[in-house]
Amino acid sequence: MATDIGQQAKTWLDENWDASVPRDTWLEMVVDSGWAVPSWPREWFGRGVTPDESREIAQEFRRVDAPGSGQDVVNLWAATVATYGSEELKAEHLRDMLLGRTNMCLLYSEPGAGSDLAAVQTRADRDGDEWLVTGQKVWTSSGRTADFAFLIARTDWDAPKHRGITFFFLPMKQQGVEVRALRQATGDSRFNEVFMTQARVPDANRFGEAGQGWLVLQTALAYERAAMGQAGRRRAHADSTDAVRQAGDEASAPIPDVTLLDLARDTGRATDPMIRQRLMKLHAMRKVNEWNNERAKAALEQGTSSPIVSLGKLAMSGILHTAGSLQTELLGAEGMIGGLDSPRSADATYSLLNAFFTSIGGGTDQIQRNIIGERVLGLPKEPELDKNIAFRDVPKA
Ligand SMILES: Cc1cc2nc3c(=O)[nH]c(=O)nc-3n(C[C@H](O)[C@H](O)[C@H](O)COP(=O)(O)OP(=O)(O)OC[C@H]3O[C@@H](n4cnc5c(N)ncnc54)[C@H](O)[C@@H]3O)c2cc1C
Numbered sequence: 001m002a003t004d005i006g007q008q009a010k011t012w013l014d015e016n017w018d019a020s021v022p023r024d025t026w027l028e029m030v031v032d033s034g035w036a037v038p039s040w041p042r043e044w045f046g047r048g049v050t051p052d053e054s055r056e057i058a059q060e061f062r063r064v065d066a067p068g069s070g071q072d073v074v075n076l077w078a079a080t081v082a083t084y085g086s087e088e089l090k091a092e093h094l095r096d097m098l099l100g101r102t103n104m105c106l107l108y109s110e111p112g113a114g115s116d117l118a119a120v121q122t123r124a125d126r127d128g129d130e131w132l133v134t135g136q137k138v139w140t141s142s143g144r145t146a147d148f149a150f151l152i153a154r155t156d157w158d159a160p161k162h163r164g165i166t167f168f169f170l171p172m173k174q175q176g177v178e179v180r181a182l183r184q185a186t187g188d189s190r191f192n193e194v195f196m197t198q199a200r201v202p203d204a205n206r207f208g209e210a211g212q213g214w215l216v217l218q219t220a221l222a223y224e225r226a227a228m229g230q231a232g233r234r235r236a237h238a239d240s241t242d243a244v245r246q247a248g249d250e251a252s253a254p255i256p257d258v259t260l261l262d263l264a265r266d267t268g269r270a271t272d273p274m275i276r277q278r279l280m281k282l283h284a285m286r287k288v289n290e291w292n293n294e295r296a297k298a299a300l301e302q303g304t305s306s307p308i309v310s311l312g313k314l315a316m317s318g319i320l321h322t323a324g325s326l327q328t329e330l331l332g333a334e335g336m337i338g339g340l341d342s343p344r345s346a347d348a349t350y351s352l353l354n355a356f357f358t359s360i361g362g363g364t365d366q367i368q369r370n371i372i373g374e375r376v377l378g379l380p381k382e383p384e385l386d387k388n389i390a391f392r393d394v395p396k397a
Pocket residue numbers: 105106107108109110111113114115116138139140141142191239240356357358360361362363364365366367370382
């Protein structure tokens with residue numbers, strides 16, 4: 001039975017939801033009415049309700065297929081700024097972020113620091129009220145269009161690796177930031193290399209204390225993984241930042257196994273018991289992951305970076321690989337044809353290759369397994385020989 005707030009959301013939707021209203025206008029209505037992030041305080045676009053009530057509101061929105069709610073959990077950008085940004089930064093950016101009007105990117109990975117992010121060598125040196133940033137990042141999704149970036153940089157070379165990192169909100173459109181496109185296996189060019197030479201970031205754009213950026217990063221990564229754990233439900237012609245943006249809208253979208261079932265029928269394979277079994281297995285994996293995502297969201301709403309998020313992301317990676325290979329197998333020899341000669345084969349090839357976006361981006365499958373092993377199953381931690389020595393003394397790639 002709907003609670004008071006659930007009933008209020010339902011009534012508001014009955015009175016206002018109109019699928020023909022332009023998306024931008026609709027999102028403004030949702031954000032300004034406090035439905036986008038209901039668990040946040042009223043002064044920051046929320047309604048001060050509990051996480052459970054916020055989930056119920058998001059369900060009401062999904063019920064009528066209206067976008068914009070549930071962003072308190074899956075909007076990586078806004079949630080991180082709301083948690084760590086100054087009052088001035090929140091006033092300047094939160095509304096635009098909730099409306100999807102700020103282009104963002106993540107400057108985390110480097111040529112020598114991917115899975116081991118604590119090994120970053122991009123440096124930030126204090127210069128009055130600013131920091132000067134120099135170094136190279138790689139695999140930066142949406143780098144060319146970004147207005148701002150979440151950046152991790154080393155600010156203390158004498159501290160051990162996890163304790164000398166600081167998290168910044170970096171303006172991208174400035175001299176000193178150069179973005180170069182990279183080309184992917186799918187033929188897309190969605191991510192980039194970013195070179196920073198004495199790029200400037202105000203100290204007011206620092207999230208958390210200097211040297212405590214690792215803690216901030218854990219929260220931001222948990223939001224990213226939660227979004228990726230759900231994002232693959234849409235046919236994923238998107239990179240991770242797109243996925244993060246979209247995930248809010250598709251939190252419980254219907255599971256599109258229908259496409260694969262149709263393909264099995266079209267190719268005369270729907271009566272093959274082995275194919276039927278694999279279709280059902282995929283359906284079950286999706287269903288379980290959907291429930292798991294609800295648990296992960298509940299944990300995030302309570303402010304913890306739960307390892308359940310890693311389970312969801314790992315599961316979604318398995319789902320996308322399984323779906324891609326089943327789609328290709330159903331097509332048989334036709335699966336080798338590309339382009340306009342067989343659009344459905346081109347689509348299958350894309351699905352197969354694009355599955356790697358979830359199994360690598362935001363932390364690889366192996367890293368998610370490490371997290372689950374250590375934090376869920378209680379297995380011994382991996383040896384970390386460089387954990388307690390000054391970073392400047394650690395041998396580097
Ligand atoms: C589509 C996509 C979008 C991305 N977008 C961004 C972005 O916007 N911003 C950003 O900063 N980065 C981004 N990345 C980078 C991504 O986060 C890294 O690729 C990822 O963290 C892996 O790092 P790496 O590529 O350096 O691989 P490595 O860390 O070098 O890993 C190589 C292999 O070794 C395995 N491995 C490494 N360490 C361990 C360990 N301890 N235990 C077991 N196995 C291990 C890995 O699983 C992997 O198979 C993106 C990547 C992809 C694919």
